[in-house]
Amino acid sequence: MKRRTALKLVAAGVAAERVQIAGRQLFALAQAPSGYKLRFFNDEQNLLLDRLTELIIPADDHSPGAHAAKVSLFIDLMVSYSKPDVQDQWTHGLRALENESRERFRKPFLECVAAWQDQIMQTISRNEDHPTTELEKFFRILKSRTIDGYYTSESGFTRS
């Protein structure tokens, strides 16, 4: 809850016990989830995912990006709940992206310079509306979950 809303709540003459509840919820805000442990991806995959989400929603003058909002951890949690075929789509997608990078630039994606990473992103996002290749389909699911994770994060909510 924004401080303003909370103050309003108090000003609105909310009964004392209610304010206590509101207070508890403010406290919950300060304690937003942290200390998350990966459930599905390994550290290496998570680093790659983290970079990909930041390329989709980068930090800019306006607000932090997907990296700061820890969007890859949200994706990990959701993928961990998904059916095996969806989980495969993620692991295969990450692997295919890595292969693409090595084929085109002879380097792992994370070691590519920004311009190269951008070229790969352009390739995979080309057919967003009607994806056909494995990588195009992967981009679509990656982007959807990134948007979900970012625009429900605290910075996505209050500063984006």
Place this chain on the structure above:
Amino acid sequence: MLNALMTQGSSKPDVFDVVVVGAGAGGGTMSRVMAGKGAKVALLEAGPKLVPEEEFKEHDWPYHYDHRGAGPGGAGYFGRGKPFGFMRTTSGGWELPDEPYTVGAGSEFVWFRSRIVGGRTNHYGRMSFRLSEWDLKARDRDGVGPNWPIGYADLAPYYDKAEKFIGVTGTHEGIPSAPDGVFHEPPPPKAHELLVQATGKKLGIPFIANRRAVITRSINGRAACHYCGQCGRGCLTASAYSASQVDIFPALKTGNLTLLTDAMAREVLTNASGKAEGVLYIDRNTRQVKRVLGKAVVLAASTCESARILLNSKSKLFPNGLANGSGMVGRNLMDTVGLSVSGYVPALEGMPVYNTDGFGGSHLYAPWWGYNDHAKLGFPRGYHIEFGGGFRMPGVHSGHNAARRAGYGKRIKEWMRQEYGARVGFAGRGEMIPNRFSYCEIDPAIVDDWGIPVLRFHFKFSDYEWKQARHMEETFKGIIESLGGRVTGVGNAWEKSGISTGGSIIHEVGTARMGTDPRSSVLNPYCQAHEVKNLFVTDGSCFVTNPDKNPTLTINALSWRAADYLAEAMRKGDV
């Protein structure tokens, strides 16, 4: 005082004055009014107790949760979550695993049930509209469907009482089809609503302050609404009405109300002379069959469920089910006609994001405006318009459309900023005329997990409703065009055929209708069974027609009226 005639002494008598079944709008009102008069009341509720402090999440943000509101196990992604999302308080849904129902061949019908103290009122939309004389006596005008046996003059004093007690916002408009009430001041319109209002004026559609059961000044120890805008999640301050917090919890403090939770009523018990003597129920915790006895029995288990209980209460005296000599129990099932159209309005792009102070849902709505035009409209009854838009609470799924085609990178953020608040949606809510193809009955082959025979539904809209739905579609497209916008979708998931699926608007009524003639109705105009003087049904079952007014305020009013009548009858020794 009434008290003198009713059970004295211990707070848990062997025989209660009144046994009420169902702790929703109808049962909550009945229990509160009767307990307030000194009657000893037993209230049976199939669901568990409600603890608002644990259940309600109206002040939570998605980022309070690792799953960001997708729900434990990511349920929201897999169609397994709560209806309307994790943050909503529901305690029920479209399917209750232990209580199935069936649908007859060729019909489609869905049945939303809540199982908890407060029933569906903990999270309902709280749209609160009065029926008008125009609604109640519509047959006199157009010859279609039945009239109600009561007129506006009978109902008005109870609308007054109900509104004063519950608290409903609104403004005085003098529109004949939408009678004014006793109102709390409504919150001011939001920016997009003002735009719609202005366009409505051009089109001859009046958008006026919404009438919702939310208080904007403090009454009866309830705080005025603090405008968090999340009424559908439940309201910790009870500023938004719920039967649990506003009727039942205070009534428990009188000491006259005994609340039995996890108590699944199976049938009404009758004695040799045909009077009701109590209710047979199943304790869901122990699976034991128990009975609770009362001098009067009131069913308010929700429309259809009350019909189910009556139909399952078979005896030698009542072989077709209790109070069913007319054969009308389960018949005349109606829902509301629904159709929605969504649009995108460039004029709203890039608006500065502001804290949209107010209650949940729209601050404006349009009551039916075409009441003089039916001869040329080609359908007999009207609808009102509910609409949404503005800066809505984001959640998982809500940004996909906006970001689609924006590729990746900074453009997404720019585009999201640009388009946040530019989407609008209009939903029609129209009257359905009862027809012989729409009813519920006991499925002869299937019982639920509690061994109770279940309902089988049959449902069909007629030409009247289809024509009305087409009018909705054209009207909403026209509004969006007039806003300079483009239509982005017609019909939601329930409306793929061009009209809402029966039951999906969750305004089912009519399955034990009232009337003056026992041959064609189940209840008299006070919701009292023609055939069983000490039996009442005070939920939406008693409705004769289903005007475009969402039913709950009328359930509150009719239940209150029935309670006054019952108390007086008990005082006189008539029941």
